[in-house]
Amino acid sequence: MIRIAETHAACDVLGPGTRFVVWVQGCPLTCRDCVSPQWIPAAGGRDVPVDDLAARIAGAPVDGLTVSGGEPFAQAGAVADLITAVRARREMSTMAYSGFTIEHLRRRGDAGQRRLLGLLDLLVDGPYLAHRHADLRWRGSDNQRVHRLTDRHPPLADDRGAGLQFEVTAGGDMQWLGVPPVAGFRRSFENAMGRNPR
Numbered sequence: 001m002i003r004i005a006e007t008h009a010a011c012d013v014l015g016p017g018t019r020f021v022v023w024v025q026g027c028p029l030t031c032r033d034c035v036s037p038q039w040i041p042a043a044g045g046r047d048v049p050v051d052d053l054a055a056r057i058a059g060a061p062v063d064g065l066t067v068s069g070g071e072p073f074a075q076a077g078a079v080a081d082l083i084t085a086v087r088a089r090r091e092m093s094t095m096a097y098s099g100f101t102i103e104h105l106r107r108r109g110d111a112g113q114r115r116l117l118g119l120l121d122l123l124v125d126g127p128y129l130a131h132r133h134a135d136l137r138w139r140g141s142d143n144q145r146v147h148r149l150t151d152r153h154p155p156l157a158d159d160r161g162a163g164l165q166f167e168v169t170a171g172g173d174m175q176w177l178g179v180p181p182v183a184g185f186r187r188s189f190e191n192a193m194g195r196n197p198r
């Protein structure tokens, strides 16, 4: 089982190409600036069988899989199992976000965390820090780095432009995903939409 918060089957702004995104539930780092605090408690979200989720991902018309959160490396064994199960069905690009630095994961990571690192093409590391907010590709603050862990994807030719994707849900609500180019976007957007900021 893997504990997830949300999924999206066609995201164009969290990694190269169009990607299936899995946001896992639970993060032990509890950063003050976290833009998704509802996904910090490990008790939230829902448990889903790894094989069922892998079948959905492999069957989606996407170029790759991105795992965000929450903290993917807090349940690294389950995420590694998910990637392995996806690739048993279909080869695809893999990317993950982590609040841990890559140096921490390499030096102090457990076996599951090192196994997950070994399955990734791209890693964005470090927590989001509002005072270092920047308009950068796929990440929100300039402490966060994009690590190419394989040669599958070329180095970024243009590192500017975080990218946002807007959609109207089946219920008629407007939603967004991606990384806002300006700090405080979420609160402003949700105020404008007449919702309570999360």
Ligand code: SF4
Pocket (backbone or CB within 6 Å): 027, 028, 029, 030, 031, 033, 034, 035, 036, 040, 069, 070, 071, 098, 099, 100, 126, 127, 128
């Ligand atoms: S590491 Fe990321 S997901 Fe976890 S609390 Fe910090 S900002 Fe939020």
